[in-house]
Amino acid sequence: MSTFELSADIRKVFGRKTKQLRAKGVVPGNIFGKKIKSLAIEINKPGLIDVMRQAGETGLIHLKIKGDDKTHPVLVAGYAQNPVSGEMLHVDFHEVDLTQKTTAMVPVKAVGESPAIAQGNLLVMLKNEIEVEALPTDLPDVIEVDVTNLTEVGSHILAKDLKVDRSKVTLSVEDEEQIVTIQEPAKEEVIAPPEPAEGEGAPTTEGDKPAEGEEAKPAEGEAKPESKKDEPKAEK
Template identity: 30%
Template sequence: MNEKVTIAIEKREMASGKAGKKLRKIGYIPGAINRKGQDSVSVKIKTDELMKNISKYGRNYLFTLDLGGNESYAAMIKEMQHSPIKGEVLNVVFQEVSVTEPIKLNLNIKIVGKEALDLKKLHPVQQMDKIHVTGLPQDIPDFIEIDVTDLNLNDKICVGDVKFPKGIESEIEADKIVLVINETKLDDSSAEDESDDKTTEAVSEEN
């Protein structure tokens, strides 16, 4: 089970766009906590504290949101809105969850070992960018890792071959292809350059 990580939050009374802009100027991110069958709670979180914890634990981590020591919520980040120009976080939405009830999430796939494939002039071609998984909130990882170090041409990884962390399962069919290994081909421009080089060498020899 993941260690308990607490993030301090504060109640937010005004939920207008102008109020959110003012909060961001003084170092806060406006947010909300969605609760099943109940009204959502408008909150604000210190920007540096939120970003520090996301950087360390990832977006899929189960955080404890502490509201001034009076209330607390076990919650995960459901959505973050970013500015299209500056990329700054405009707001964050948490989802309250139960530590005893499994949840479903689409997790990103992280491929490791590409350097070994490069030496063989091979590369992985993904058929899936995400894998739909089920597990308790505290067991959900930030991504699913797939190691391609020892793979060769035409090898493939199916869902059934993926090593999921303890407590994590996928309902996707086991024979569903996640990625295949293809040969790395030179692009047309590289091929033309190589052809030009050979032609130049031939002319030089004749001279």
């Protein structure tokens, strides 16, 4: 696994006053763990974001606090961002014991090219991340899934096929659980026009209309309407 280094200072500003820190490009945070009391810290934002982008949830960070001779081995436990601007508001670190196993969510990444994709089918990731248990120094950065042997619809890769060191890493999924599979693209449903209800006639088309000056022909079984010229004249 990858390891990273990060520097921090003890934080003496709390509550609403932390806005002053953020205005200066500093992010407030905390460290917690079984063998440490919660420790308030502050970190330079550019350096923090750069390390977090690379470390993710499984990268071990050696956190050095100014004035403290001890280096803290930590994992990113969580963070808060402004929902509108995306500004980093707060970060929490979990200090780990390098001799004790811990759990973390590891991203799953497809690698290689599947022949089935070239045929117009879809590669479906059924698991985008998997929880694993391992020593902090053995946590994988990513679990890669080679899809080059997925050649047809229905082809899949199971959890037991994943290439991880099982002597060091335990996966939280069943061996027979599918991780990735090939599926056909969804077909567009063709909706047929509704049929006329019983007793309703077919709609009149332009060709069914009588020509100008002609009378409409009565429907079969109907009497022909009497012409006005056949009406008897009233006697005077």
